[in-house]
Amino acid sequence: MKREIIQTKDGSTTIHLEEWNESYHSKHGAIQEAYHVFIKNGLSLFENKAVSILEIGFGTGLNSFISFLEAPKYKQTIDYTGVEAYPVSPEEVVLMNYVGELNAADRMLEFEQMHQCNWGEKIKLSDSFSLTKRKQFFQDIDDVAQFDLIYFDAFGYRVQPELWSTEIFKKMYDALKENGVLVTYAARGVVKRSMKEVGFRVEKLAGPPGKREMFRAFK
Numbered sequence: 001m002k003r004e005i006i007q008t009k010d011g012s013t014t015i016h017l018e019e020w021n022e023s024y025h026s027k028h029g030a031i032q033e034a035y036h037v038f039i040k041n042g043l044s045l046f047e048n049k050a051v052s053i054l055e056i057g058f059g060t061g062l063n064s065f066i067s068f069l070e071a072p073k074y075k076q077t078i079d080y081t082g083v084e085a086y087p088v089s090p091e092e093v094v095l096m097n098y099v100g101e102l103n104a105a106d107r108m109l110e111f112e113q114m115h116q117c118n119w120g121e122k123i124k125l126s127d128s129f130s131l132t133k134r135k136q137f138f139q140d141i142d143d144v145a146q147f148d149l150i151y152f153d154a155f156g157y158r159v160q161p162e163l164w165s166t167e168i169f170k171k172m173y174d175a176l177k178e179n180g181v182l183v184t185y186a187a188r189g190v191v192k193r194s195m196k197e198v199g200f201r202v203e204k205l206a207g208p209p210g211k212r213e214m215f216r217a218f219k
Contacts, residue, residue: 005095009209012101015060015092020159024059026185028210031101033185034066036208038151041216042183043067043074046148050077054146054175056138057153058082060096061114064131068114069104071128078129081147085137090115138168143175150176152184157191164191170198176219187213 002018010029017023026033043051055063064082071078093115099108110125114133117123122132138154150172154163162168164186172182184191187204192215195202200217207214 003092005092010101011097012062013095013097015088020155022155022159025062026208026210028208030062031066031098033208033211034063037183037185037214038063038153039066039070041205041214042149042151042181043070043076045181046076047074048076049148050079051148052079052146052177053081053149053151054143055080055082055151055153056172057151057155058084058087058133059153060088060093060098061111062096062098063151063153064114065098065104065107065111066102068110068125068129068131069102069107071126076128079132080129081132081134083134083136083138083141085135087119087135088115138163138171141171141175143171145174145177147175148177148180150180150182152182152186157186157188164188164194166194166197169194169200173198173200173219178219180219182217182219183214184216185211185214187211187215191215 004016006016008014008027008030010032012030014023014025014030099111119133119135124130157164192202195217202217204213
């Protein structure tokens with residue numbers, strides 16, 4: 001499948017899959033979307049806490065990197081697990097302009113470490129942030145009560161509806177601790193029904209730029 005690096009409307013880059021007409025992040029702004037969906041409506045709920053995060057779709061590492069940058073602001077200690085079945089290539093990572101766009105030149109080493117570290121091994125990037133990457137199909141996730149927060153950032157329902165099934169959301173529900181939270185950019189009725197079927201309480205929130213709505217779900 002042909003992959004192209006494109007610039008989104010806020011100046012940040014993403015990867016576009018031409019055959020699916022699908023991108024890793026919103027064309028309206030990769031960084032804006034990450035902040036709105038995952039930080040504002042997810043991470044910020046856990047201020048002054050130790051928080052364990054599961055990301056469904058590690059991809060370019062953008063959500064992980066922003067969480068790393070935000071942890072000191074929210075006085076958090078983050079234990080981050082990123083799951084990815086098809087890792088991006090080193091050549092693609094080099095073309096992502098997140099460090100510059102986030103004015104984080106002094107954190108270039110940590111962004112590189114996120115991508116260069118071994119799969120399945122926990123690394124400590126700072127006193128407040130550790131990362132474990134798992135090369136794994138989402139269907140094979142079997143964690144039980146391990147995470148406070150899930151960033152659900154899989155490819156869209158239009159191209160991969162199987163990733164938004166009741167089966168997958170049951171795995172997400174099981175992986176969360178009691179009172180855990182799942183946030184996603186999605187806002188389809190079929191997705192909401194799958195979430196509610198497994199026990200989530202789902203709320204609809206204003207979406208990021210270019211998208212009217214998004215979901216946040218509670219265990």
